[in-house]
Amino acid sequence: MTGQRLWRRRATGLAGAATALAVFSLASVAAGSNPIPLGEVWRLLFGPDGSFESIIVHEQRIPRTLLAVAVGAALGTAGALMQSLTRNPLADPGILGINAGASLAVVAAVAVFGVTSVWFYLWFAFAGAAFAAVAVYLLGGAGRRSPTPARLALAGIAISMAVAAIVETVILADQKAFNEFRFWAAGSVEGRGYPVLWAVAGFICLGLLMAAACGPALNAMALGEDTGRALGVHIGRTRVLVMFAVTLLAGAATAAAGPIGFIGLGVPYLARAICGPDARWVIPYTVLAAPVVLLAADVLARVVVAPQELQVGIMSAILGAPMFIAVVRRRRIEAL
Amino acid sequence: MKVSGGANVATNGPASSGSASPSWASRAGPTNRRHVVVRAGTLALRFERRALIVGAVLMTAAAAVAAAALMIGDYPLTPAQALGSLFGFGDDPLARYFVQNQRAPRVVAAAAVGAALGMSGCVFQSISDNPLGSPDVIGFTTGAATGALAQIIVFDAGPAAISGGAVAGGFAAATAVYLLAWRRGLAGFRLVLVGVGVAALLQACNALLIVRASLTAAQTAAVWLAGSLNATTWTEASLVTVALAVLGPAALTLSRPLGTLMMGDDLAAGLGVRVERRRLELVAVGVALVCVAVAAAGPVAFVALAAPQLAKRLTRTAGTGMASAGSMGALLVLAADLVAQRIFAPTQLPVGVVTGSLGGVYLIWLLAREWRRNPA
Numbered sequence: 001m002t003g004q005r006l007w008r009r010r011a012t013g014l015a016g017a018a019t020a021l022a023v024f025s026l027a028s029v030a031a032g033s034n035p036i037p038l039g040e041v042w043r044l045l046f047g048p049d050g051s052f053e054s055i056i057v058h059e060q061r062i063p064r065t066l067l068a069v070a071v072g073a074a075l076g077t078a079g080a081l082m083q084s085l086t087r088n089p090l091a092d093p094g095i096l097g098i099n100a101g102a103s104l105a106v107v108a109a110v111a112v113f114g115v116t117s118v119w120f121y122l123w124f125a126f127a128g129a130a131f132a133a134v135a136v137y138l139l140g141g142a143g144r145r146s147p148t149p150a151r152l153a154l155a156g157i158a159i160s161m162a163v164a165a166i167v168e169t170v171i172l173a174d175q176k177a178f179n180e181f182r183f184w185a186a187g188s189v190e191g192r193g194y195p196v197l198w199a200v201a202g203f204i205c206l207g208l209l210m211a212a213a214c215g216p217a218l219n220a221m222a223l224g225e226d227t228g229r230a231l232g233v234h235i236g237r238t239r240v241l242v243m244f245a246v247t248l249l250a251g252a253a254t255a256a257a258g259p260i261g262f263i264g265l266g267v268p269y270l271a272r273a274i275c276g277p278d279a280r281w282v283i284p285y286t287v288l289a290a291p292v293v294l295l296a297a298d299v300l301a302r303v304v305v306a307p308q309e310l311q312v313g314i315m316s317a318i319l320g321a322p323m324f325i326a327v328v329r330r331r332r333i334e335a336l
Numbered sequence: 337m338k339v340s341g342g343a344n345v346a347t348n349g350p351a352s353s354g355s356a357s358p359s360w361a362s363r364a365g366p367t368n369r370r371h372v373v374v375r376a377g378t379l380a381l382r383f384e385r386r387a388l389i390v391g392a393v394l395m396t397a398a399a400a401v402a403a404a405a406l407m408i409g410d411y412p413l414t415p416a417q418a419l420g421s422l423f424g425f426g427d428d429p430l431a432r433y434f435v436q437n438q439r440a441p442r443v444v445a446a447a448a449v450g451a452a453l454g455m456s457g458c459v460f461q462s463i464s465d466n467p468l469g470s471p472d473v474i475g476f477t478t479g480a481a482t483g484a485l486a487q488i489i490v491f492d493a494g495p496a497a498i499s500g501g502a503v504a505g506g507f508a509a510a511t512a513v514y515l516l517a518w519r520r521g522l523a524g525f526r527l528v529l530v531g532v533g534v535a536a537l538l539q540a541c542n543a544l545l546i547v548r549a550s551l552t553a554a555q556t557a558a559v560w561l562a563g564s565l566n567a568t569t570w571t572e573a574s575l576v577t578v579a580l581a582v583l584g585p586a587a588l589t590l591s592r593p594l595g596t597l598m599m600g601d602d603l604a605a606g607l608g609v610r611v612e613r614r615r616l617e618l619v620a621v622g623v624a625l626v627c628v629a630v631a632a633a634g635p636v637a638f639v640a641l642a643a644p645q646l647a648k649r650l651t652r653t654a655g656t657g658m659a660s661a662g663s664m665g666a667l668l669v670l671a672a673d674l675v676a677q678r679i680f681a682p683t684q685l686p687v688g689v690v691t692g693s694l695g696g697v698y699l700i701w702l703l704a705r706e707w708r709r710n711p712a
Binding site: 139151162163164166169304305308309314317318320322324325328329 | 466468473516517519525526528529530532533534536537539540541543544547548637638689690692693695696697700
């Protein structure tokens with residue numbers, strides 16, 4: 001493929017992802033247990049009139065949609081970064097236990113201090129995510145050499161299972177404090193509103209910017225650490241930066257929506273199929289396409305059991321787990 | 337183990353007479369001390385001495401915990417009272433009621449469920465050659481739960497149908513995992529990862545079922561899902577005991593070909609094991625064991641994973657350690673159930689919560705230690 005054609009293909013794909021994001025955002029604003037006609041939704045979108053429908057659209061569905069976009073972009077990008085850094089197609093903040101670590105820290109903090117303000121537990125989410133990330137990396141590689149894909153995934157699965165059991169114990173032991181938290185623990189973007197969105201938006205933007213800045217260095221490191229070093233990349237600094245960005249993104253997303261898995265797994269995989277392994281392209285693709293997946297899961301979660309709702313974390317597992325199985329079944333899980 | 341009339345128990349150490357031990361054993365030098373050979377007519381069974389001792393210790397400990405569970409409770413009893421009530425001698429009708437109808441079935445069910453889970457975990461960890469290849473990680477337990485939930489929620493069924501649903505669901509999940517992980521052979525890590533994916537999918541389906549359920553059905557389902565022995569009656573206890581009496585000996589018999597299979601398929605075939613057939617039988621017995629346990633008590637987490645590993649560390653055996661894994665499982669569930677009953681008394685926790693949080697910590701430690709030692 002010549003450079004010109006490759007560039008055109010990448011740009012078309014990016015435009016397609018942006019269109020899909022717009023369509024699904026609109027669908028997310030339109031769908032829900034209160035049926036509001038599409039034309040009405042469109043009119044209310046630009047002219048809120050204080051009616052019941054208008055309040056539903058502006059107070060509930062728009063913040064929910066925006067939060068789903070932010071959380072989806074964060075989780076997808078965290079997955080893309082981890083896959084590039086560990087050169088492992090199975091890396092995902094859900095599978096590697098980083099979301100679970102963040103949620104354990106949040107649950108423990110709420111149980112101990114009894115405060116349920118997002119500004120308070122956000123910091124615990126960051127701490128938990130960072131701790132889990134380091135633990136997985138050490139467990140999977142035992143510190144000496146870069147861990148194999150299967151082994152890193154196994155380490156992460158072990159951590160998230162253990163952590164999930166502990167979270168379950170805390171929640172069961174203190175049911176009063178966790179009545180509203182039970183939905184958070186399954187992963188949901190419902191009823192968060194603007195306060196939560198504003199609390200995490202800044203951190204997610206910072207994480208996305210750091211991800212974009214790391215792109216060239218990740219490209220060089222994709223050729224192997226020695227080659228990367230020869231090409232002038234500071235390996236240690238890049239690794240710390242990327243892990244910091246992953247912690248910000250996964251921690252903020254988990255604090256906002258609870259642990260949601262599998263979003264960061266499939267999207268970077270599909271992005272690489274379209275635009276090739278260049279991290280400078282994979283990351284923007286993921287930022288646009290991962291929210292589409294989360295929005296689709298969230299819309300489905302509202303539709304399949306209407307008038308009730310599922311948590312989006314459940315729906316993302318139903319969509320994402322087959323993808324995970326498909327990747328695992330490939331003849332060998334090739335290193336990126 | 338029965339040693340019948342004409343049998344002699346020979347310890348083939350240096351002290352025993354040459355005629356009692358076969359010539360190859362006496363030539364084996366230092367390994368002699370490690371085995372005990374039991375002969376009954378033409379039949380001879382060779383046991384590892386350490387495994388026998390560990391098994392005996394584990395069973396004694398399990399019996400002690402079981403006795404404690406009969407005595408401890410909101411209506412405390414002395415050992416004499418508990419024993420008397422158990423066999424119907426006591427003159428206290430309340431004590432007799434508590435022991436015979438409440439505590440005894442619970443203790444029996446806990447021991448049987450634990451033994452079934454431990455043996456099932458031993459089968460699958462040996463087949464996949466990976467401590468994570470145990471049925472609660474690779475989706476069999478979750479599948480059994482899905483089957484049971486479907487019965488509770490969709491068909492509003494009674495206890496017998498729920499057990500049937502659990503068994504059917506567990507077998508369906510196991511078949512799916514086995515077929516999806518099969519690719520010109522069964523690589524251990526692929527089995528584990530495919531199983532984890534299937535487990536995630538089934539877990540989501542379980543959540544979906546619960547959301548769709550009516551409030552009462554959802555409450556039944558939630559209690560059941562946590563893995564609990566709190567409402568065990570003699571019905572459940574006798575079901576799981578009978579199933580264990582059939583499946584346990586089958587698993588113990590198959591543990592010898594399993595030990596050979598662990599050396600690799602080619603070597604096992606060369607040593608006269610019918611590899612695929614034995615493996616299928618093992619999978620069938622293992623899945624049946626875990627399904628029976630789940631049907632009786634719900635998905636009790638991490639016992640199938642931890643029991644074989646703990647038993648292996650204690651016995652230091654190179655074989656499968658099936659019997660000690662079963663004893664260890666029984667001990668774990670008995671002890672965890674006692675803790676779950678009493679730690680926040682009178683509130684009773686589900687036993688699965690206790691095993692889950694302890695087992696989780698143990699699992700991390702296990703992986704860290706294992707992989708630090710041999711970074712492969």
